[in-house]
Every structure is written in C-alpha cells, then in structure tokens.
Amino acid sequence: MKIICCIVSIVLLLMGCRQQQQPFTTWEVYRGDKGSTGYSALKQINASNLDHLEVAWTYHTGDAREGNRSAIQCNPIIVNGMMYVTSPRLKLMALDPLQGKPIWQFDPFVNEEATGVNRGVTYWAEGNDKRIFFSAGTYLYALNADKGSLIVSFGDSGRVDLRAGLGRDPATLAVWATSPGIMYNDLLIQGTALGEGYDAAPGFVRAYNVRDGKIAWTFNTIPQPGEFGYETWDKASYKEAGGTNAWAGMSVDEESGMVFIPLGSPAFDFYGGNRKGANLFGNCLVALNAQTGERKWHYQLVHHDLWDYDLPASPTLVTVNNGQIKTDAVAQVTKMGMVFLFNRLTGEPIFPIEERAVPRSFLPGEATWPTQPFPVKPAPFAQQHFSYNDITDISDSAHAFVEQKVKNARMGSIFTPPDTNGVVQFPGTRGGAEWGGASFDPETGVLYINANEIPLLIKMKAVSLSDNAGASRGEKIYTLNNCTMCHGANREGTAVFPSLQQLSKKLSQEQATAILTTGKGQMPAYPNITEEDKKALIDFLFDKEEKAVHIKTTTDEEQKYRYVHNGWTVLTDKEGYPGVKPPWGTLNAIDLNKGELLWKVPLGEYPELVKRGIRATGTQNLGGAVVTAGGLIIIAATYDEKLRIFDKHTGKLLWEYKLPAGGYATPATYMLNGKQYIVIAAGGGGKVGSPSGDAYVAFRLKN
DSSP states (O other): OHHHHHHHHHHHHHHHHHHHHSTTSOBOSGGGSTTOOOEEOOOSSOTTSGGGEEEEEEEEOSOOOSTTOOOOOOOOEEETTEEEEEOTTOOEEEEOTTTOOEEEEEOTTTTSOOBSOOOOOEEEEETTEEEEEEEETTEEEEEETTTOOBOTTTBTTTEEETTTTSSSOGGGOOEEOSSOOEEETTEEEEOOEEOOSTTOOBOOEEEEETTTOOEEEEEOSSOOTTSTTGGGSOTTHHHHOEEOOOOSOOEEETTTTEEEEEOOOEESTTOOTTSOSOOTTTTEEEEEETTTOOEEEEEESSSSOSSOOOOOSOOEEEEEEETTEEEEEEEEEOTTSOEEEEETTTOOBSSOEEEEEOOOOOSTTOOOOSEEEEESSSOOSSOOEEOGGGBOOSOHHHHHHHHHHTTTSBOEETTOOOOTTOEEESSOTTOSSOTTOEEEETTTTEEEEEEEOOOEEEOEEEEEOOTTSSSOHHHHHHHHTTHHHHHOTTSOOOSSSOOOTTGGGTOOHHHHHHHHHHOBBTBOOOTTSOHHHHHHHHHHHTTOSOOOOOOOOOOOTTSOEEEEESOSOBOBOTTSOBSBOSOSEEEEEEETTTTEEEEEEEOOOOHHHHHTTOOOOOOOBOSOEEEETTSEEEEOOBTTOEEEEEETTTOOEEEEEEOSSOOOSOOEEEEETTEEEEEEEEOOBTTTTBOOOOEEEEEEEOO
C-alpha cells in the first residue's frame, strides 16, 4: 500500500512539474516571457464570459504626484508567490496577487527626490537564493525576493552604479534605466536610458553577474578603434559621441543562446554634422551571444538617424510559416510604423528590404545618408507621409489653424530632414510603435501592435559655441543640454512638461539648482553641467542674464556651431487635438506568415469630441497589449483611461472599463487557485498628460 501511495505521489508531483513548465501560462518575465511575445495560453477569461468580469482588488501605492507629473509604466510580474510592482516614485513593492495586499516595500530614495520611471523588474532564483533586480535613479539594485532587503554581496552593498564601466568619468554622466534587464543563466543583461544632447553618455550594453554585480561583458554600441563598425563614424567620434543605447528592453532565445537588442539613435538626435557616417550600431537590431557579448549579426534600420527614430520596443521572438517552411524569426517594430522580420539565427530578412533614396538635408555641415531601408512586407501600420491633404478635418476652424501653422514648413515622407523653417515629422518620435511593443499569437502567426499617428512640428536653430557672439551663455546651456526638448525653445512648456517662464514665482534659485543636481519626477539629474555653467543656466532661467542675441544661420561649415531644436512640439489645432485627420491611435493585426495587414481599428476616444458627434478618433497611447488563447486582446494605453478587450480575430470591441487613472502600461494575466486574473497599472500622467494616479487594478470572473 505504501509503495502504491509513493508511486501515486511521484506521478502527481511529475504532473505538477509538467504543468508548471507549460509555456505561456505564467507571467514571470517582463512582457510575459523572454521572447517578449505578450502572449498567454490562459483562456478561462474569454469572449463568452466577459459580462462576468469584475474588479477583484485595487491597490493604491499612495505616492502619486499632483497634476500629471508622475506615471506608472510597470508591467507586473507574478512569481515566487508574489506580484512585484513599482510605484510612481519608484518604490519597489511585493503584493499578494490574490488580494492585492502589500507584503513588503523598498524605497531607493529615502530622504531624496525620486526621479524617472520604471517599466518592470527582473527575477532570478537558484535554490533558496531568490532575487529581484530593479533600477531607480542611476543604480541597479539587487533585493531578496522574499523579504525586500538589499543583498549586500551584490555590487556596493546591494547596488551597482550604471554610470560606471562606460570608459568616461561616471560623475559627469546622466545614465539610468527605464526597462528591466533580461536574464540569461547567471547574467543580467542590462540596457540604459540616457540624455539626448550633444554630451550624452554612450549606451554600451553590459551583462552583470547576478551574484556579485561585476560586469561580465560589455558590448560597445559606439565601436572603438579596431572594432567592427568603427569606420562608420568620424575617427574621433568614439571619444565623445553618445546615445546608441538599449533603453527599450531586450529578448533572449535560450535555445540558441542569443540576446536580441534594439538600439536607439546616436546623440544629438536631430543633427549629425559632428558624427558623419552611417553610425553603427545606432538604430540597429543587434544579435549577440548572450554568454559572451560577441556580435552574431546586426541590421541597421535607420542610417545616420536625424529623426530620433530609436528602436522603441523589445524585439518579438516569433515563428513564421512562409511557404510551408517554419522559420524561427525576430520581429522589430519601429516608430516609423514598420515591421522588420529577420531569420533569428542568421539575420537574413524574411521579406525583402529595399534601400530607397530619401531627401537630403539643407543644414550646413550635415551629411544625410542617401538611402534608408524599407521592408516590402508587411505594409506600414501607420501613415508615413504628410501633406496639406492630411491636415485635420474635425472642424473648419481646426483645419485653418493647422494650415496656418505649417505654411512655411517642409512636409513629405518619414525621412524629411529637420530644417530651420520647420518640418512636419509624421508619424513622429511618439510612433508608430512605442515602448509597449508588439504581442504575438504563436497559434496563428498574427502580430498585434498599437500605434500613434501624432505629427510633430520640428524647427531647428543654430547656436554658436563661441563666447564672443550669439546667445547668452545661460541660453546656450539651456539649448545645448536640450532643455528645449521638454520645456520648449521659449520655456513655454507643454501639456506634459511645465513652463519655466516666470520661474521665480514657482521656485527659489536654491530649489531649481537642487533639481538640476538630483532630478525630480520624470526629469533626470544633469551631473554633466559644471557648477559655473549651472550658475549661468540658473541666471538665465530666473531672467538675470542680459537678453540673448540670436545668431544667424551660416553656410560656413567650419564655424563652431551646433544645431538644436524647439522641442518635441506636437502639431495640434487650437484646442490641442492632433493636427492630422484621425484616427490618431490604432490597434493593428498583421499576419506575419503572409506579411499582410488583417485589420486596423481606432484605439481610444475623446469624450468631449464624442459629445460633438466626432467618434472613432483614437488617442495617443502608451503601453502594450496582451493576446490570449481565449481569443482576446487586452489593452489600456489610451487618454480616455479605459481598459479594453477586443476580439483578436476581428478587432471588434467586446468589453471596456473606466480605470481610476490612465493605464499607460502593459497588462499582465496569471492563474492562481483556479482563477485567471488580469492586472493593469493605472498611473496616468506621463507623456500622455492625463491626471496622475497610483493604482493597480486586478480583474477576475465572478464566482
């Protein structure tokens, strides 16, 4: 009898192990799995029972900022019997995933000002050694996953400085991380976010040993002398050039031992006169040996980027059936609204990619790359051209207002170079695709991607580097450090970032200086600014400098000058709506087997426009989707603060729920005690600009 019981116990144990190993049934990794598919094989919640979906629990972190000055972009992971999330002020929290009750909390900013955003965390375990890795400020932290205490044997008492190991003085660099690293064996492969000005740090990718925090390997995204790609830059560029960073996350194929890394543009983003060449590995999808960091293959998706066309999302590991042949592939979505599809092992395109001629720049000193790559298939999932015919038509007055705004600007394709007269950039730096990325259904071969179609009006201006002519010193620092990108050329601010005009009525000089030094909210610290320059900048911001004298553009390429722009200025009508015909945000389904767009539907609405009879506009959206075996696409992301569920086959809206704040994050879904849950961060704020919140909301079917 004992033998029979023992055999039964072993069988049950093995069955349990097999159940735990079933793919796509957990959510233990950012975006669902190491292939960044955003797919779940769970199907308890499906199209037939959405009427029974209800809120299971809501958890408030309690630390949202006033107005729209904070956000939660975290995709929760559920592992180790806990749910790990981050708060608006980047506290790391462990919650009970059944009831949403807090278990422990870690604050990396005790007695300091919290800065930045966080999109998720990374879990690693070996036996009883269970660790959570997450980034806040300039540091990567390792914590005990059970207790939330720092693991003091990792790095310097539980943390490593992300500024160290880049070959430059760490104290002068602005480096942090928004997206979590990805695990391969006992290595945490980590990318970083950087400033985007002329003095940006280099975006080298590093792998850290999970036990001691030491750097195991570094991939130089700006090639050093003797390295592959060095010849694609000016010879001295490697000493000063920055950017080319992996801020958007990565994917790992454990079977082949490869990590796939999407890289951003070289800095400065909109002028490359000081970095002539194609600029590898800027805007490249790079495949590396995950254990050693050795380059296996790469493909550059934008040559000599002048448009801030970073690769904005984790690559998606997919399998396609093209002509009866199954191929393991990797799909990369872009801000330009394209999907590039490559053989995962070789880097060969699955569908042809054509190099097509693009317009040249008229800015002195600029050397535009003559061609850019265009995939023949799939067709773009966002518009790629702007003309007078595309100006908004939601009202006659809106159309006339935008038409007047763009009367002197250049228009055209996605690769129309920036100009001093202004350029309508469309779809612009906010996408097409954004950091929410794509989701993939392995059963059907369909890729799902939400997109923005929001035009920008970019205008360049020249700034002399001479102290004897041109703008005042403080104004030069303001423009060259790209304060203009967020706060505008005239310090007028935007719907998201505050105005710096009449700053003395809002802050003291001491407070403003402290923010420059430590950062605050979504604004990072700027350690690269010297004390002398910081004083000049503060004098400018508080209107204590002599009035600036603006310089004229010159055709002398030898003059010491740089070009900057007026900020990420969205082209809007007088009411603030995008200046292009709707839809302004969409959800798209693409058959990767055939390279064909299956359907496209608007994503989101503006309630006030609906009251005027203007529906199906879509809105700007941030955050990704989850696709399930239950036939569903689950996504929030929109300005109207709703969580929506669509039929994955048709794009039909099946269910929606008004969240306590905008859900500008990617949902997660998981099964516990026989119940499937859906959870989403409702943090509002951020670049979408709706009121900030502090909630995580979980849903399940009624009992």
